[in-house]
Amino acid sequence: MFVGIDMGTSSIKVLLINHEQVPVAAHSISLSIDRPAPGWSEQDPEDWWHAVCTAFDALKKNHPKELAAVKAIGLSGQMHGATLIGADGKSLRPCILWNDGRSASQAKALELAEPGFNSIGGNRLMPGFTAPKLQWVRENEPLVFEKIKKVLLPKDYVRFKLTGEYASDMSDSSGTLWLDIKKRAWCNSLLEATGLTAEHMPELAEGTDETGRLRPDLCQEWGFRSAPIVAGGASDNAAAACGIGAAQDGQGFVSLGTSGVVFVANDRFSPNVSGGVHAFCHALPETWHQMGVVLSAADSLNWLAGVLRRSASDLADEVGLISNPARSMFLPYLAGERTPHNDVDIRAGFLGLSHDSTETELVHAVMDGVAFALKDCLEALKRAGTQVDQLVAVGGGSRSIGWVRIIANAMGIPIHVLSGVNLGAALGAARLAMAASGASLAEVFSPPNTSRTIEPDRALSAHYQDAYGRWRRLYPALKETGF
DSSP states (O other), X not given: OEEEEEEOSSEEEEEEEOTTOOEEEEEEEEOOOBOSSTTOOEEOHHHHHHHHHHHHHHHHHHOHHHHHTOOEEEEEEOSSOXXXXXXXXXXXXXXXXXXXXXXXXXXXXXXXXXXXXXXTSOSOOOTTSHHHHHHHHHHHOHHHHHTOSXXXXXXHHHHHHHHSOOEEEHHHHHTTTOEETXXXXXXXXXXXXXXXXXXXXXXXXXXXXXXXXXXXXXXXHHTOSSOOEEEOOEEHHHHHHHHHTOOSTTOEEEEESSSEEEEEEESSOOOOGGGTOEEEEOSSTTOEEEEEEESSSHHHHHHHHHHHTSOHHHHHHHHOSOSSOOSSEEEOOBTBBOTTTOBSSOOOEEESOOTTOOHHHHHHHHHHHHHHHHHHHHHHHHHTTOOOOOEEEESGGGGOHHHHHHHHHHHTSOEEEESSOOOHHHHHHHHHHHHHTTOOXXXXXXXXXXXXXXXXXXXXXXXXHHHHHHHHTHHHHHHHXXX
């Protein structure tokens, strides 16, 4: 038996699987987000630990024999969160999350002062990353900064609570911007730029490495026969890639979650800094990946559903099978944008509305707009030299076949839809646990079955390419107006 813990932004999922990777049980615990100021986003690390304990308590109650036989635990987590630990092992302040934009000025200043963030770190210095968050703390909360013993990412705080060890994997650590991505090691000069040293960082491991074992008191509390291994694990997107078998060069997925992602595995470090592409280490040894990120993907449809007081899934279903792009257009920049603009200030907008615009047209425009933003990501990856011939659809929005069809036509490539329940990052975390226990990587990370493949319609795809060209001209126009 193996366990995967997936620490998302809105919930923590704990998945129990057997040796055949068949799910035995799963529990999900919701999390709240604090927004103490506009553009800020925080969580209390103790809320994560309480959620994990609640899920394991439920597993012990409902599946005690299966839980007792667990050999290894894997971790997946939301990236970039700044979890600051003092000498007593407790958090010094709430964690500053990935979607917190307070450190925009620090990001710009650090990028000018230390070009190595772009070259060695391989990425634009965006406020979502960990390094500028620490610079913000350094400038605005100096008493907190002075007390820092360790800087951990969210899943690595849970690892510390599980094992007592300070450790992190390569994929998640890439998102701090303190890692030398090519060498897979902490970079002293990048750390020094934010007033830190390697002593403030956890030990580095590959996602398939053992990073410790479950504490004896927790083994007794939850009824494990022997202390399970805790694997290095992965960032959420790298874990999702492991879950669908995107482990080799050119394999990837498009994610329609709260945010949107176009992820492709690489056999080498391949940055495209000017295009806002994230070039990170993968969770697997000697493997890297590229990633384009849209900050408001399914969240754009959720926003519209809230405004209309409707269900997002019902709205998507009403659009159905489309014959052409929507007459109006939507720019999905509700929370700014990463790829390719790196613009925390830009905001969303509808264009081309008229008296006869309907709810369905608004929904269609939102779905098109998100598809075009994902197309932006794909084009940025191509400019970095990556050939993408097909992708797998993951995330909650991928349940809408109509939306997947729009994306296939906008991108001009086939999109595969998984069969059964999409367990995503939780399954990837559990697979990494299997690998850490000694299982063959080739067997563990095999692709799952797909239920169907959405091929782009040649004629419809041509219409979408034309619409995409017009949509691309809207960002600079909107930016010029001051939005």
